[in-house]
Amino acid sequence: MTQNVRCLIKFVDPQLKRDEVVTEVHYLIDDLCDLEGMGQTRFEKVSEIREADPIGVGVKFETDAERLGAILRRLRYRLYYRPIDTLFFFQASDLNLQIQTHRAEDLLGLLDIARSGLLFSPACDYLAEAETYSRTQGELSPTELDNLNLLRQRLGLSVEQADDLNAKATGPYRTQAEKRRHFEDITQAEFSRLRTLAAGQPLAPKDTWSVLQELAENLGLPIPTAEAIYQQHQQRYDDDNLNLLQFTSGSAEAADLGAVIPTEIESQTQAQADLDQYRSLCRQTMAEALYPSEFDQGRLAQARRLHTISLEEASTIEAAVRDELYGSIESATGVDYNRLRELLHQQAWPAADLETEVVMLQALNHDMQPVTAATVQRLSPVDLATIDALWSRYSNGRFGFKAQQQVYRGQQPLQSDDHKRWAVFEETLGWREPSSWLYQGFKPYYNLTFSLEAPPGHLPTWRWCCVSLGHRYSPSPEAMEAVMAYLNDCMPLESAMTALDPIAIAGEVNHAS
Amino acid sequence: MQASVSNSELDASLSELTLLLKDEDWEAADRLTADILLLAVEQRLHSGERLLQDTSASHRPHLTAETLATIPCQLLYALDSQWQGASGGHFGFSTQLQIYTEILSSATFDPALRNWATPHPFFESVGWLMLFPVRPLGFLRFYNWLEFDLEAPKGHLPAMWYWHLPGMASLRLGGFSTGQGAGFGDLARLDAMMLRMTRCQQLGG
Numbered sequence: 001m002t003q004n005v006r007c008l009i010k011f012v013d014p015q016l017k018r019d020e021v022v023t024e025v026h027y028l029i030d031d032l033c034d035l036e037g038m039g040q041t042r043f044e045k046v047s048e049i050r051e052a053d054p055i056g057v058g059v060k061f062e063t064d065a066e067r068l069g070a071i072l073r074r075l076r077y078r079l080y081y082r083p084i085d086t087l088f089f090f091q092a093s094d095l096n097l098q099i100q101t102h103r104a105e106d107l108l109g110l111l112d113i114a115r116s117g118l119l120f121s122p123a124c125d126y127l128a129e130a131e132t133y134s135r136t137q138g139e140l141s142p143t144e145l146d147n148l149n150l151l152r153q154r155l156g157l158s159v160e161q162a163d164d165l166n167a168k169a170t171g172p173y174r175t176q177a178e179k180r181r182h183f184e185d186i187t188q189a190e191f192s193r194l195r196t197l198a199a200g201q202p203l204a205p206k207d208t209w210s211v212l213q214e215l216a217e218n219l220g221l222p223i224p225t226a227e228a229i230y231q232q233h234q235q236r237y238d239d240d241n242l243n244l245l246q247f248t249s250g251s252a253e254a255a256d257l258g259a260v261i262p263t264e265i266e267s268q269t270q271a272q273a274d275l276d277q278y279r280s281l282c283r284q285t286m287a288e289a290l291y292p293s294e295f296d297q298g299r300l301a302q303a304r305r306l307h308t309i310s311l312e313e314a315s316t317i318e319a320a321v322r323d324e325l326y327g328s329i330e331s332a333t334g335v336d337y338n339r340l341r342e343l344l345h346q347q348a349w350p351a352a353d354l355e356t357e358v359v360m361l362q363a364l365n366h367d368m369q370p371v372t373a374a375t376v377q378r379l380s381p382v383d384l385a386t387i388d389a390l391w392s393r394y395s396n397g398r399f400g401f402k403a404q405q406q407v408y409r410g411q412q413p414l415q416s417d418d419h420k421r422w423a424v425f426e427e428t429l430g431w432r433e434p435s436s437w438l439y440q441g442f443k444p445y446y447n448l449t450f451s452l453e454a455p456p457g458h459l460p461t462w463r464w465c466c467v468s469l470g471h472r473y474s475p476s477p478e479a480m481e482a483v484m485a486y487l488n489d490c491m492p493l494e495s496a497m498t499a500l501d502p503i504a505i506a507g508e509v510n511h512a513s
Numbered sequence: 514m515q516a517s518v519s520n521s522e523l524d525a526s527l528s529e530l531t532l533l534l535k536d537e538d539w540e541a542a543d544r545l546t547a548d549i550l551l552l553a554v555e556q557r558l559h560s561g562e563r564l565l566q567d568t569s570a571s572h573r574p575h576l577t578a579e580t581l582a583t584i585p586c587q588l589l590y591a592l593d594s595q596w597q598g599a600s601g602g603h604f605g606f607s608t609q610l611q612i613y614t615e616i617l618s619s620a621t622f623d624p625a626l627r628n629w630a631t632p633h634p635f636f637e638s639v640g641w642l643m644l645f646p647v648r649p650l651g652f653l654r655f656y657n658w659l660e661f662d663l664e665a666p667k668g669h670l671p672a673m674w675y676w677h678l679p680g681m682a683s684l685r686l687g688g689f690s691t692g693q694g695a696g697f698g699d700l701a702r703l704d705a706m707m708l709r710m711t712r713c714q715q716l717g718g
Contacts (some may be wrong), residue, residue: 465582
């Protein structure tokens with residue numbers, strides 16, 4: 001009964017590249033192993049010298065003649081999808097068959113010949129055909145069923161036998177619809193598990209797909225169908241998460257994006273909506289911290305990809321939002337005030353005071369030499385205003401140059417003597433103690449008060465016009481005079497104007513009305 | 514950045530310093546270092562740089578707190594890296610700065626105490642204190658009594674930049690026209706130099 005057939009399959013297509021041949025052989029063996037009862041077959045690779053190196057160009061194996069039909073059908077199926085010139089050689093006891101072809105139909109002829117000359121298992125043959133059908137469509141179509149019916153009659157199988165074999169070929173989920181449904185159920189379950197596991201994680205993990213893909217293969221559900229289902233679910237999952245993140249409107253428009261036909265105008269408004277959405281996400285991630293956490297950065301990167309926003313656009317938006325939320329850091333001299341802003345935001349007063357010196361001396365661009373009466377006017381008003389605004393913002397107006405101006409303005413009329421005036425100014429700011437005949441009252445810089453309990457205007461210190469700080473913090477009166485005069489030039493106090501020049505203010509009111 | 518640094522006179526002095534340091538002639542190198550600093554200050558004056566205070570009072574410039582605050586960063590780097598290289602990090606301005614900052618951030622010393630008997634811990638650390646019967650605690654050594662070898666405490670040199678004082682200033686500090694020698698350490702000048710170093714480091718060199 002058992003008769004062995006020796007088979008040899010070799011790829012001879014000259015256009016096939018080396019590594020392509022290797023892959024093809026690999027898949028061929030996979031495909032053949034996949035067949036019913038072929039698990040134990042020993043496959044031997046056929047090597048050939050090509051370009052001086054041996055290379056596996058085919059496969060040689062021995063199998064039961066009963067399985068030949070099934071093998072031929074599988075090979076036919078392969079050729080149908082990938083017509084590669086291949087040499088097939090079958091050798092039974094009294095029969096040698098050899099054919100070189102890339103056409104699937106040719107194998108069918110071979111099958112007939114084989115059937116006539118060899119012992120043959122009708123059941124195997126039938127099953128191979130049913131499986132082949134089932135693999136392509138995911139179910140047996142009426143035509144295919146009819147074909148199978150004809151084959152059943154030709155092979156002399158009973159209806160029950162054929163039904164059994166059909167069921168075996170299609171697996172537990174008979175129709176494609178059933179498979180689809182099953183696959184959808186599983187995908188759904190997978191994503192609801194994800195939701196509970198990683199609540200709020202915006203990106204669906206990539207490895208989910210690979211597992212589901214395996215499931216689809218096992219089910220016999222065509223991969224494109226499965227992938228469509230998966231992507232639908234993944235999109236829903238990602239959207240849900242993004243919608244959760246975005247409390248502004250706008251998001252509904254984005255969800256509809258797939259539905260609208262993208263015309264010129266619509267794509268423009270869409271781009272605008274994308275930017276708006278990104279901006280609102282930025283606001284949200286920066287609501288708590290000046291710089292988004294690693295997690296939020298992930299969210300931003302995800303949103304950036306989703307809305308197809310370029311990196312430059314994104315960083316412009318981020319900077320704008322940061323300015324809006326945490327104060328502008330405009331500079332006329334190209335100095336970076338990011339660090340100062342961050343330190344002030346953290347209320348790290350001593351570090352912020354030091355950073356103020358650094359940025360001011362950098363803005364002065366004078367080899368980090370301290371500010372003097374002669375050089376103070378080289379400071380840009382824009383930069384001074386930025387520094388003042390940051391200090392004022394994070395101390396609720398307690399600190400900053402304006403606060404210092406106000407203190408000065410408040411006590412200016414009381415003192416006529418220049419030297420005394422500056423001493424009183426320093427005392428009011430808490431920069432020194434009242435002096436006596438024995439004691440000048442200077443404090444070391446490090447004994448100043450670096451907290452919100454300090455007197456108004458205490459910070460930022462004017463350490464940037466000091467030559468030493470360690471044993472006493474005392475800007476020279478000349479420097480203080482010049483700095484204060486320049487501050488008044490750069491950022492005049494409105495309230496002071498009312499007090500000093502009522503006529504000018506009246507003029508302004510008239511102008512306004 | 515600073516045109517004055519590339520001046521030929523300075524260049525010559527700097528290469529001379531290299532030779533002295535290579536020969537481990539620490540004292541001569543120290544004196545030359547102070548001279549180079551003074552030269553830089555002088556050049557600033559001649560190039561019309563207005564300085565903060567009474568430079569007109571004496572025509573001979575000194576390394577006051579004000580002038581120390583304007584020494585070109587590049588020059589400081591150049592001097593420091595020569596000292597660092599020759600002494601393996603044992604001497605140099607940045608070594609002194611490192612000691613100074615450590616003391617500032619850790620010690621309980623309060624400069625506001627104005628206690629003559631409590632010298633700044635920095636002087637003790639770098640071994641500048643007299644600690645000798647000639648004068649009680651808190652006074653600095655005569656310049657000649659400093660140690661000019663690598664056995665000296667870390668940060669001991671360069672020292673001349675600190676010792677070089679006009680006679681009047683020396684008297685004010687309790688010395689007798691011996692610079693810092695036998696006088697109290699001038700904290701303003703020490704801090705000015707350290708602050709200058711700190712600011713120069715902010716340049717990102």
